Amino acid sequence: MKLSTDSFFFKDLKIFYTLGAKMKNSYISIDKEQNIFVKTPSGSIDFVKDLLSKRESWIRKKLAYMQQYPPIYIDFSGIDDKKRLEKLQRRVEYFSGVMGLKYSCVKFRKMKRRWGSCNSRGEITLNKRLLNTPQVCIDYVVVHELAHIKYQNHSKKFHDFTKIYHKDTKKAQNILSRIVI
Ligand SMILES: [Zn+2]
DSSP: OOOEEEEEEETTEEEEEEESOSSSSOEEEEOTTOOEEEEOSOOOHHHHHHHHHHHHHHHHHHHHHHHHSOOEEOOOTTTTOHHHHHHHHHHHHHHHHHHTOOOSEEEEEOOSSOSEEEOTTOEEEEEGGGGGSOHHHHHHHHHHHHHHHHOSSOOHHHHHHHHHHOSOHHHHHHHHHHEEO
16 A cells, blocks of 8 residues: 555644554554644545544543643753763762662763663663753653663552652653653
């Protein structure tokens, strides 16, 4: 099937859609700027319209939430500054000591889709863009990734453990989820 990407209006909502996608199920997603995307293996635009009718209340609920918590635009200049990155590394060292968890190294990268990661070898990668986010977010990500040295999952135990070292989890998650990279 030929892949086709286009847009149309479903009532007042502009919908970007992809037909004939190589996937099992159809997906509706909304990005931080409230663009709505539909991806479906189906080749029919009527299928998309039908799907939107079924999920309309979910979409509107999500959009209302996003209007309450609008996207945050941050100036990401200065994130390659060595001194600032060293300071971030010291924050990892600090929490590593407090939490009693040893990491093997910290790497810094510019990432599009994540704020940090930690692999099974205890190597922590942090998004350089974190530098320009509020301290509550920096500490949240650092604690989160260090906790993965102890728990390689997002189980209740993992979250209970991170909450000991970072109290404002909800606030940090709310801000981070709204930042447009
Ligand atoms: Zn995680």
